[in-house]
Amino acid sequence: xxxxxxxxxxxxxxxxxxxxxxxxxxxxxxxxxxxxxxxxxxxxxxxxxxxxxxxxxxxxxxxxxxxxxxxxxxxxxxxxxxxxxxxxxxxxxxxxxxxxxxxxxxxxxxxxxxxxxxxxxxxxxxxxxxxxxxxxxxxxxxxxxxxxxxxxxxxxxxxxxxxxxxxxxxxxxxxxxxxxxxxxxxxxxxxxxxxxxxxxxxxxxxxxxxxxxxxxxxxxxxxxxxxxxxxxxxxxxxxxxxxxxxxxxx
Amino acid sequence: xxxxxxxxxxxxxxxxxxxxxxxxxxxxxxxxxxxxxxxxxxxxxxxxxxxxxxxxxxxxxxxxxxxxxxxxxxxxxxxxxxxxxxxxxxxxxxxxxxxxxxxxxxxxxxxxxxxxxxxxxxxxxxxxxxxxxxxxxxxxxxxxxxxxxxxxxxxxxxxxxxxxxxxxxxxxxxxxxxxxxxxxxxxxxxxxxxxxxxxxxxxxxxxxxxxxxxxxxxxxxxxxxxxxxxxxxxxxxxxxxxxxxxxxxxxxxxxxxxxxxxxxxxxxxxxxxxxxxxxxxxxxxxxxxxxxxxxxxxxxxxxxxxxxxxxxxxxxxxxxxxxxxxxxxxxxxxxxxxxxxxxxxxxxxxxxxxxxxxxxxxxxxxxxxxxxxxxxxxxxxxxxxxxxxxxxxxxxxxxxxxxxxxxxxxxxxxxxxxxxxxxxxxxxxxxxxxxxxxxxxxxxxxxxxxxxxxxxxxxxxxxxxxxxxxxxxxxxxxxxxx
Numbered sequence: 001x002x003x004x005x006x007x008x009x010x011x012x013x014x015x016x017x018x019x020x021x022x023x024x025x026x027x028x029x030x031x032x033x034x035x036x037x038x039x040x041x042x043x044x045x046x047x048x049x050x051x052x053x054x055x056x057x058x059x060x061x062x063x064x065x066x067x068x069x070x071x072x073x074x075x076x077x078x079x080x081x082x083x084x085x086x087x088x089x090x091x092x093x094x095x096x097x098x099x100x101x102x103x104x105x106x107x108x109x110x111x112x113x114x115x116x117x118x119x120x121x122x123x124x125x126x127x128x129x130x131x132x133x134x135x136x137x138x139x140x141x142x143x144x145x146x147x148x149x150x151x152x153x154x155x156x157x158x159x160x161x162x163x164x165x166x167x168x169x170x171x172x173x174x175x176x177x178x179x180x181x182x183x184x185x186x187x188x189x190x191x192x193x194x195x196x197x198x199x200x201x202x203x204x205x206x207x208x209x210x211x212x213x214x215x216x217x218x219x220x221x222x223x224x225x226x227x228x229x230x231x232x233x234x235x236x237x238x239x240x241x242x243x244x245x246x247x248x249x250x
Numbered sequence: 251x252x253x254x255x256x257x258x259x260x261x262x263x264x265x266x267x268x269x270x271x272x273x274x275x276x277x278x279x280x281x282x283x284x285x286x287x288x289x290x291x292x293x294x295x296x297x298x299x300x301x302x303x304x305x306x307x308x309x310x311x312x313x314x315x316x317x318x319x320x321x322x323x324x325x326x327x328x329x330x331x332x333x334x335x336x337x338x339x340x341x342x343x344x345x346x347x348x349x350x351x352x353x354x355x356x357x358x359x360x361x362x363x364x365x366x367x368x369x370x371x372x373x374x375x376x377x378x379x380x381x382x383x384x385x386x387x388x389x390x391x392x393x394x395x396x397x398x399x400x401x402x403x404x405x406x407x408x409x410x411x412x413x414x415x416x417x418x419x420x421x422x423x424x425x426x427x428x429x430x431x432x433x434x435x436x437x438x439x440x441x442x443x444x445x446x447x448x449x450x451x452x453x454x455x456x457x458x459x460x461x462x463x464x465x466x467x468x469x470x471x472x473x474x475x476x477x478x479x480x481x482x483x484x485x486x487x488x489x490x491x492x493x494x495x496x497x498x499x500x501x502x503x504x505x506x507x508x509x510x511x512x513x514x515x516x517x518x519x520x521x522x523x524x525x526x527x528x529x530x531x532x533x534x535x536x537x538x539x540x541x542x543x544x545x546x547x548x549x550x551x552x553x554x555x556x557x558x559x560x561x562x563x564x565x566x567x568x569x570x571x572x573x574x575x576x577x578x579x580x581x582x583x584x585x586x587x588x589x590x591x592x593x594x595x596x597x598x599x600x601x602x603x604x605x606x607x608x609x610x611x612x613x614x615x616x617x618x619x620x621x622x623x624x625x626x627x628x629x630x631x632x633x634x635x636x637x638x639x640x641x642x643x644x645x646x647x648x649x650x651x652x653x654x655x656x657x658x659x660x661x662x663x664x665x666x667x668x669x670x671x672x673x674x675x676x677x678x679x680x681x682x683x684x685x686x687x688x689x690x691x692x693x694x695x696x697x698x699x700x701x702x703x704x705x706x707x708x709x710x711x712x713x714x715x716x717x718x719x720x721x722x723x724x725x726x727x728x729x730x731x732x
Contacts (some may be wrong), residue, residue: 071686072687073690090698091702092705102689103689107693225595
């Protein structure tokens with residue numbers, strides 16, 4: 001599904017990722033954990049195609065194609081979705097309209113028929129219901145005046161609508177209360193399937209109580225310094241990152 | 251040249267979508283302006299004597315006036331003697347009675363612009379008084395309007411058929427000597443639209459005029475007069491687009507609105523004249539005076555404009571709120587890109603008690619476009635409890651464009667309340683990336699963000715106009731972000 005080899009990336013001449021390698025198979029959920037400034041968000045943005053980040057070396061192969069050659073929208077058409085850590089406000093742009101335009105842009109790129117408004121509304125209502133979300137979200141402008149929790153719920157709603165092959169959740173749990181966290185996890189878990197993979201980037205172990213990862217990786221100094229299963233997350237919760245960083249430095 | 255500049259340069263070559271010159275034989279007087287030209291125009295239009303007097307008066311005053319230079323605009327001086335002041339399609343000599351008699355070439359031009367007149371007649375429920383160059387050549391729905399008592403005709407016709415209304419109202423809102431361009435218009439205006447809505451009548455359809463400028467070197471001097479009698483309502487749509495050409499073209503229109511007691515006039519404009527090439531060469535100079543008076547109590551005038559064309563825009567649709575409890579509104583979207591310059595806004599004169607005005611202005615600048623909002627809110631001494639709310643937002647695309655705001659507020663009544671809000675924002679990389687991550691192309695993302703920005707204004711437009719405006723905005727901003 002996704003193969004990252006020796007990835008090096010920088011922004012404004014500052015190197016953030018310093019040789020990161022990661023293999024993800026179809027149907028797998030990988031968690032990336034790490035202290036602030038370790039390069040977690042950079043990784044997600046490089047994968048989604050943010051142009052400010054310059055890839056200086058390494059390769060990223062996604063479903064057999066060179067991901068780094070694709071524009072952000074082409075990556076989206078290929079099934080990559082990123083739930084933003086800080087979703088962006090689009091004042092005056094209706095949320096329903098935005099989601100329909102997004103879904104139809106992706107369907108069109110794949111040669112699938114576009115959904116008309118009626119069918120789209122049916123679909124979005126089903127998704128809302130499954131996530132126990134309120135319909136009022138549909139009438140508002142994209143993320144405009146949303147609370148932190150509402151923004152994250154909105155991201156998950158979009159994710160379940162677009163049914164991506166590869167979901168990247170960039171610290172989606174930050175700033176969420178337990179209810180919101182539960183809802184986010186519900187959305188993520190509902191999408192789990194043998195074809196779909198997920199990269200869950202998080203600062204805290206807490207989210208992993210709800211979303212059980214197959215693998216946990218520790219990112220530090222722009223590299224993965226330790227990989228393991230779910231138990232690694234628990235160990236980190238207990239001991240912090242210090243001991244791993246010392247080990248890595250040694 | 252980086253990729254973004256390359257893309258911009260390529261798109262700049264695409265050119266103006268509505269640009270073409272149609273092939274209708276015209277009758278044009280030689281360039282230049284003196285009394286004889288004005289006498290010729292007046293005679294050609296079979297005007298009553300008082301109109302000729304009125305025109306000559308305006309001309310004399312104009313000669314003594316000076317062209318204003320206070321606007322935030324830069325352009326090469328206009329040579330008024332190089333302009334031809336009259337041009338009429340030849341086929342207009344015996345004016346057509348129905349669409350069947352209209353020059354098929356004309357209809358083809360409209361079709362090219364996506365304005366199929368014959369379909370509009372059937373589908374849109376809009377009566378169209380089409381002004382092609384200077385003479386009206388097609389008027390539809392006359393009968394239905396006549397049944398309602400509505401007068402909707404060319405202003406030349408009104409001078410002949412309804413001289414009492416012309417005498418009573420022409421020049422009462424925008425006097426002959428109001429400003430340099432209005433004086434010029436008063437002297438040489440060739441045609442325009444006249445609307446009268448009788449008492450307690452709701453105009454049965456939206457009235458619409460499509461203006462086109464089609465004659466080389468011909469200034470277009472339209473004059474529109476709309477009178478809504480007591481308790482009446484009318485929605486008037488004005489849309490324009492022009493063929494591509496090399497010379498700068500002057501357009502100095504005057505629009506006067508009169509709303510009597512309890513009357514409501516809604517005036518909407520979508521303006522898409524040729525903006526010139528990437529250096530502004532060949533674009534339209536648009537110096538327009540638009541003003542409405544709420545003459546009676548509880549009258550209401552609402553201006554909505556979407557300005558995407560012209561090299562130079564100088565335009566301040568205004569409201570004089572004379573009647574108590576009268577309402578003035580101004581909703582505007584102005585887009586400037588390439589070398590376009592716009593200095594636009596409104597004036598709200600609060601004279602009566604409990605008068606209310608709302609101003610929502612959205613300026614969008616891209617490339618080297620310069621966009622200025624200039625607004626005046628005046629609360630006169632007698633404007634007890636006058637209220638104004640102004641919201642003035644600017645959106646910048648790229649780093650070579652400019653947005654400027656010149657709000658003037660004059661308050662002479664202590665009970666009046668005036669609020670002014672202004673914001674300036676840039677289309678952020680974050681916003682674009684967010685949209686693109688969701689599968690939208692950059693073009694679609696820009697169009698979506700810009701339309702969101704303009705939503706409050708578009709909401710004020712009649713449905714079919716709003717659709718057109720959205721499309722126009724998307725076309726206007728193609729390739730603006732790169």
